[in-house]
Amino acid sequence: MPEGAAGTKEKLALRLFVDAPSNAQLPGGQDDFVKKTIEEKFNVTLQVEYMMLGDDYNKKINAYLTSNDPPDVWRDGNGDGGSKYALDGLLGDLTPFVSPRTMPNYFKHWVDETTLKRYQLAGGFFRAPVPYNKEIYRAWYIRKDWLDKLGLQVPKTYDDYYKALQAFTNNDPDGNGKKDTYGFSMSGQGDGVYFDWPEYPKNGLIFPSTLKDGTFVDMQTDPKNEAVLTDIAKVIGEGLVDPDWFLNKGTQHIDKAAQGKVGVVLGTTKDFAFDSNPTSLQAKTKQLFPNANWVPFTPFGSQPLQSGVAPANPFLFHKTVVEKHPEKVKRIVAILDWLASEEGFLLTHYGLENKHYTRSGGTITLKPDAIQEDIVKKGDWLSIWDWFTPNTPAAFKLDVVDPRQTDRDREIVKTISAIPTAPYIGTSITPPPGFDLGSFRKRQRELQVKAVFEDKSGKHWPAYREELMTKYNGAKLFEAYEQQIKAAGLAP
Secondary structure (H helix, E strand, C coil): CCCCCCCCCCCEEEEEEEECCCCCCCCCHHHCHHHHHHHHHHCEEEEEEEECCCHHHHHHHHHHHHCCCCCCEEECCCCCCCHHHHHCCCECCCCCCCCCCCCHHHHHHCCCHHHHHHCCECCECCCEECCCCCCCCCEEEEEHHHHHHHCCCCCCCHHHHHHHHHHHHHCCCCCCCCCCCEEECCCCCCCCCCCCCCHHHHCCCCECEEEECCEEEECCCCCCHHHHHHHHHHHHHCCCECCCCCCCCCCHHHHHHHCCCEEEEEECCCCCCCCCCCCCHHHHHHHHCCCCCEEEECCCCCCCCEECCCCCCEEECEHHHHHHCHHHHHHHHHHHHHHCCHHHHHHHHHCCECCCEEEECCEEEECHHHHHHHHHCCCCCHHHHHHHCCCCHHHHCCEEECCCCCHHHHHHHHHHHCCCCECCCCCCCCCCCCCCHHHHHHHHHHHHHHHHHHHCCCCCHHHHHHHHHHCCCHHHHHHHHHHHHHHCCCCC
């Protein structure tokens, strides 16, 4: 039994702050069998706060930290991976708490010691990555039934894609006699251009960054953004994009796609449009349009859309918690390691054995009706508890069988798995001491928004980029990144 488990020490009250989908909600009482299991197994009472990652999430955490009321553990949602918190002296030293001895499952199945070492901030061990899915499923999805109606093929080039946007906007793909559909949508969160646009890879930029000839390429600030912003402004100017794209937040653009208002969106999960996923885009759309058929595609052939996955969004402990309540940190670490175990993984992803799934050796067979009734209908609440591990059963050499999975689902997997991936840069990179990455990225987003809405092109991007590189010290940021990459032996 892990250290801190029930019966070994006094009962502790623990407060967790984690990310969750916008539509998920924890059930009350005995319905939450995950909470019940953890509380009994580790002799704790849990207070779990959860929000969707984004500005509101970060503001909430910052408010807690400012008022000296930190949660006992939280998952970081900032783009800097907790770097600013560490530089501000807010994070505790994890050296006595996180190791292969204290977290054997975490290190065995998810994060190796080399990755953890390369993930550290200069000057200390203040963060550890939440286990992350190294499998990539990034692709755009398009209404094939709309294409069929209009006599078009699934796009294989950007020109094909552009023609599909025009047809979806102008040629009444849903046959309702109204001009009320658009080609593409995304969620700009009210503050940025962001990464769903195909115009990035059209101009040779790979999400979110890559190495080219030993040089770090940042998708968001590269000089090629001049052409990217011009192309984005063009499709917006022609009315081919959902006019609410910039103000859309969270999954609002997906909701609009499910409502039959747009014909192309980006997906990043394996079951994004599965028949067998009751919350997928496909399932939601078919509730209104029984003949709907969302299929994945890339208009860029064998060009990678994304580089390999890097560790991100670490779990963090406040310095005060570490120094004044080390027993809480030990108990939480034990819980996290259990979540990273096969037992914890199965419970938080699939539910209770023999009720929500059956097992035969390494084969897990889901019981969809029970999952729908006990979990999905009650707030899709396991999508909150699975925050610590991705849905990657292969980590435990498990094969998950969903009886609802169709030939169409398997065809989707075949298509998205065939899209190549650029190599991961190989090490975690952090801003130099004192660098305010939040302000840098905020200004970058402001300038990109200005280019799209005011300039209506990327013609001023060279000047905007110069401001970012000088006034906002971007040159120092990317120099620091390249030095870290070289120090890890990953570039000449």
